[in-house]
Amino acid sequence: MVGGNVGTWKAQDRVYEADLLNGIESWVFASNGTYCNELDITPRMIADFDIVIMNLNAIGSSKRLQQVRALAENRPKHVIWMTLLEGDMRTYLKPMPHLRELFDASSFVNCININAEHFIQSLTQSPVFTLGIPYPVDGVRACAISREHRSRSVHICPFLKTRWNEYQVATQLHIPIIGYERRLTRKFRNLLSNMRDCGSFFNVDINRTYISKLLHSADLTVEYAKPFKEYYAHASSSLLWLNLDDRYTWGRYVLDAAALGVPIISTISTGHAPKLFPELTVQNPFDIDTAVQMAHRIMEDDRFAKNACDYAFEHIQEFKPDMMMKKLYTIIDTL
Structure with missing residues (x-):
């Protein structure tokens, strides 16, 4: 490799x-x-x-x-x-x-x-x-929080500075919103990229400060990126995930959600969403109205949410x- x-x-x-x-x-x-x-x-x-x-x-x-x-x-x-x-x-x-x-x-x-x-x-x-x-299905599954112990909150998958269409969906749900940002590292090799991408050499909190001011919802909590095991446990404590991706990548967030048993609303471009969560897939990253409707159904219909997750876990086994x-x-x- x-x-x-x-x-x-x-x-x-x-x-x-x-x-x-x-x-x-x-x-x-x-x-x-x-x-x-x-x-x-x-x-x-x-x-x-x-x-x-x-x-x-x-x-x-x-x-x-x-x-x-x-x-x-x-x-x-x-x-x-x-x-x-x-x-x-x-x-x-x-x-x-x-x-x-x-x-x-x-x-x-x-x-x-x-x-x-x-x-x-x-x-x-x-x-x-x-x-x-x-994909390490079994290892990730072992980190999952069971559905009955999850909080009534929504998890935004990408870093908050990446895009804000998920945020626009989340604010219409009127529940706590959990998002993530990068903490800058002060290692010498990262200083130039810190300034280029974030406007500071040394301010480790600049990303969180910036996004907290821009997305000023009282429902939003901005966490720092976490190591895998801690991240999986923390993220799976939310009732649903949002990933309205505009890219054509490997779509790991969809795989993560399937392994953890969390419903995720995502886009066709991920490649995995139509296969693993077909009833929670929107056509494009701009279709926030459909995403909001799906999110409300997840929150209001436990059977629907459970069936969506069971289907995803069954079909992720091939990875x-x-x-x-x-x-x-x-x-x-x-x-």
Whole structure:
């Protein structure tokens, strides 16, 4: 597994993370494999493995894309190369040098959002599948707060500075609203991005202060981002979640809600919402009226909310690590 995070490590070195980690590194634990930063990968390392998963979201320049293309084109014949498209699939609407050639050099392309699959396939002769990323269903489920112990509150999934359509829905429910923001870190490597993105080098509270003034509802509580285990427990204590996403990503919030047994109102663009929560999926991120109607039904109809969650939990099982490995081997058998 080749990605943008620093370091090289094996699955057995970090087994303590396997139950909750839901990023691309989940492939490392599912396959009992090795993780490597994309800048450290070499032809010699590639030759030592049967399968290489290259996360294209980590490649930040056309020069580096050309280098990765060369690695794919010149790899030994025994190596299966999966190019993993993580992030927002709208990125690939913009023409990029070396992209199509890298796709063609891949054994197959893993497009993480079903809505983009046919478009990506039009760019390459290599097969394209919406395989995605393994999800630690059982580990996340163990963090869930049972429905009878949940508060009558609504949880806004994205950071509050990201967009405010969820907030516009939440304020019409007249119940407590729980949202999150990032606390700035004062590490040296983050100082320039702190100033660029937030307007301060050192004010760790600037995001929360800014959003609290902008979204001045008395019902809103702004929390700081939390570690996985604490976040899952805290977020699952709300009666419902809102995620009116405008992106075409892997839609992890929908997976989180399904695993935790919390109803989530989300959009078609997530890819997962129509499959896991079909009765709670709106057509687009602007359809707040429909979202408000759905939210009221969740709050007023326990049977409806429970059925929606039971359906989602039944259908999220296909994303468990062992099931995803079976899907991967099935794809490889077709190559």
